[in-house]
Amino acid sequence: MSGIDYLQEIERLRKEKNAIILAHYYQVPEIQDLADYVGDSLGLAREAAKTNAQMIVFAGVHFMAETAKILNPDKLVVLPDLKAGCSLADSCPAEGFAQFLNNYPDHLVISYINCTAEVKTLSDIICTSGNAVQIVESLPKDQKIVFAPDKNLGGYINKITGRDMVLWDGTCEVHDILTAEAIVRMKAENPDALLIAHPECQAAVLELADFVGSTTALLNFTAKSSAQKFIVATESGILHQMQKSNLSKTFLIVPSDETCSCNDCPYMKLNTVEKLYLALKNEKPAIELSEEVMEKARKPIDRMLEMSLQLGLVK
C-alpha cells in the first residue's frame, strides 16, 4: 500500500495545476466519477476545444489525447498510459492509407476520429459515431467518398444514406467480435429487452438492433425509452452511466465469448486512478506532435466541429 489518498491528491493537484480531467465512457467507473467531463468522442473533442485549463489529463486512448493536443497545441496534454492505443487506429497505418488514396484521387476523404494524427492529415473531414451519418448525408449525392478506417461504421453509413463510399478494411477488435448468434440467444431469453448497439459492430448485429448510436446516443436512448430492459452491444464501461441514471432499469452486456460476461477494451482499461494521479503529478507521459502534423490534422477536425454546429447536432 502506498498510503496515498489518490482521490484527495488528484483533487489538490488539479486545482494547483489548473488541469481538466476528460474521460471516455469506457474508462473504469472510478475514473468516470472523478472526471470533470465524461463523454463520447465528439463531446470530448468539443470539450477539449473550449477548455481554458492549462493542462488536459485525458483518460481515454491515444487518438483521443492526440485530438485534444491538436486542438490545443500550446497546452500540456497527458495520457495516464501511453500504451492505451486502439485496434481501429492501428488497422490504418498512414503510409498504407496514403498509397490506398492514390487509387481515388477524385474522392473526398472522411475519416472516423479513431485514427492517428497522421491519418487525419490525409483526411478532408473527421467524423465520430455521433455525427457520421449526418455529415455524409449533408454532402451532394454524387460526391465520391473514401471512408476510413472502420468498415463496419462505413458499411452502416452506406446502408442508411444509400451511398457507395469506398471503405478501408479496418475494425475495432472489441465490437467486431460480438456475434449475432449470441444476441439472438439473449433476445430469446429476454423477449422484453431492446437491443442497442454501437455502429462499430458488424452489420449482422446492427440489423438486429432497435437503436444504433454513439455511446452518448445509447445512453440518452436508455434514459428516454420507456423500456425497462436493454441488451447492450458495446464496451462494458458504458454500463456505469446507464445504471447511474436509470436505477430501476436492467442492462445486459453482450458477452464477447462464452466464458466472459463482460466486454472490455484492453486499451481503455490500461488507465487506472493511480496512473492518472501520477500523470497529473509528474506531467507525463505527454502527447507530442510536430507543428506540421498538428496544423494539417486540425483542418479536418475543425471542419467536423463546424459541420456539427451547422447541422444542429450540437449547441
Ligand code: 13P
Ligand atoms: P464513441 O464514444 O464516440 O461512440 O466511440 C466509441 C469508441 O469506440 C471510442 O473508442
Ligand code: SF4
Ligand atoms: Fe479502439 Fe475499439 Fe477500444 Fe474504441 S473500443 S478504443 S475503437 S479498440
